[in-house]
Amino acid sequence: MLDTQLMQEGLALMAFGMGFVFVFLTVLVLSTTVMSLLVRRLAPAPAADAPSRASPSASNDNDSQELMVVISAALHRYRQRHRR
16 A cells, blocks of 8 residues: 555656746746837837948959859869869
């Protein structure tokens, strides 16, 4: 009889512990959701974006084209060396 009583107490303790964790996590999720809603309502509106910089200059276009040529040459050489 001692073993069954011990098993019942163990199961009761397990149920209590799991219930406590479940309630705690539920309260945590609910409080996080409520805080998120409050912050959305009370937070000031985001500032307007700063004006963007001037469009890329011609030197950037030349650099991009040169980079594309170099990458194409490297890819061509790689494919020549590793043919199947």
